[in-house]
Amino acid sequence: MKYRSLGPEFEVSALGLGCMPMAGIGRGMYGEANVDEGIATIQRAIDLGVTLFDTAEIYGPLVNEELLGRAVRGRRDRVVIATKFGFRYDENGMTGVDSTPDNVRRACEGSLRRLGVETIDLFYQHRVDPNVPIEDTVGAMARLVEEGKVRRLGLSEAGADTIRRAAAVHPIAAVQSEYSLWERDVEGDILPVLRELGIGFVPYSPLGRGFLTGQIKTRDDLPEGDYRRNDPRYSEENFGQNLKIVDVARSIADAHGASPAQVALAWLLAQGNDIVPIPGAKQRRTMEDSMAAAELTLSAEDLRRLEEAAPRGGTAGPRYGEKALSMTRL
Template sequence: MKYRTLGPDFEVSALGLGCMPMAGIGKGMYGEANADESIATIHRAIELGVTLFDTAEIYGPLINEELLGKAIRGKRDGVVIATKFGFRYDDNGMTGVDSTPANVRRACEGSLKRLGVETIDLLYQHRVDPGVPIEDTVGAMAELVREGKVRHLGLSEAGLDTIRRAAATHPIAALQSEYSLWERGVEDEILPLCRELGIGFVPYSPLGRGFLTGQITARSDLPEGDYRRNDPRYSEENFAKNMEMVAVVKGIADAHGASPAQVALAWLLAQGDDIVPIPGSKRRVTLEDSMQAADVALTADDLAKLDAAAPKGGTAGPRYGEKALSMTRI
């Protein structure tokens, strides 16, 4: 495994592991998950040199953090735990956002307990709360740093002004936002601002929610209840158009003796040394495949072909439905 730096002095593996599919999400997201296999996947990731493991309070809620905490018990050394706060929820699911200082502290204390750790290495605000000044939220997060409960701070899907104001309140180590061959909207302004401010970039959904792996060739491949059946880019009117870029990815993968997932991740890694993708996996076989992307060296011609096949704004359909999209870039 190769390693990169988020912020000025925060070293992590070049590829992290997104733990969201593992537990507490169920078949409504990426199909059923097996807890034993999920834990075995985390253990295998550690063996492969992966250090960055990403979870969140809302995944489950709660039980995703509990599973990760169980998996890292006795294996904490060298492991970097990232989790997120910022949603309100009840027994029926998510009910809104809440980044008040009181909720920041409540969420952190709960995450520490569920993860079984004394310090969270990277604490993200999961989504910006428009009702709370970012200075108040980051100020509360910074207090947790001073208390030794958190090491580094991060934001997720924040807009330009929010990022600037947050960084002026306390150093921000990482911004987590969607970025992949089929979602390049951060390239014009968000990514340059992160570089200006010395903020590392952590792409989630780096494989286009599985689309770029080439494993899904028709909407019927998605299990019943899978939320991607409602994803605009997986819709009947957009699916065939978006498969055109996958064909190019597959061709380059074949030339390298690699998988399409490896090529899609290698493209992201080639966009800058400050980029640390977190592909999600709940099985060892997909984990092992994805992590080999760090060793795939794309040529200038490969990169040019991928850029042409997947230009900014070229993917058919918005990346989220209207409600989810309204919670981004605030």
């Protein structure tokens, strides 16, 4: 594994591991998961030199953090734990956003218990709460840093102005947003602001929710009830157009003796040394395939072909439905 810096004195593995698919999500999100295999996947990733592990309170809710806590027990000194807060939820699932100072503290205390740690390495606001000034939210997060409960702060899917306002209150170590060969909008205003401010970038869904792995060749490959059947980019009218990106990635992969997933991740790594993607996995075999991308170097010709196949704005369909999209870039 290779390593990168997300900011001053914050070194992590060049690829982190997204733990969301491992527990508490259900078969409607990336298929069935096995808790024991999830724990084995995390522990194998640690053995491979992966240090950054990403979870969230809302994943489950709650049980995903518990799984990660179990997996890293006895290995705490080898991992960087990132978790997220900011949603309201009940027994029926998510009910809205809540980044009030009281909820920031409640969420942190709960995450610490579930993870079984004394300090969260990277604490993200999961989505911006339009009803709470970002200064109030980050101020509450900063107090957790002062108390030793959190080491570094992050934001997820925040807009450029929000990032600037947040960084004026307390240093922001990382911003998380979707970024991949088929989702490049962050190149417009988000990445330039992060680089101006010295903030690291953590792309989630770097494999296009599985599309860029090349394993999904038709919509029929998705299990019944899988939420991706309602994803605009997986729709009947867009699927074939977007498959052209995978065809180019597969051609490049074949030339390197690699997988399309490794090509997609290597492309992201080539976009800057301040970028640390977090591909999700729930099995050791897919995690191992993804992490091998850290050793793959694409040629200038490879990058040119991918740029031609997947220009910014060239993907067919929006990345989310209207409701989910309305919660981004606030």
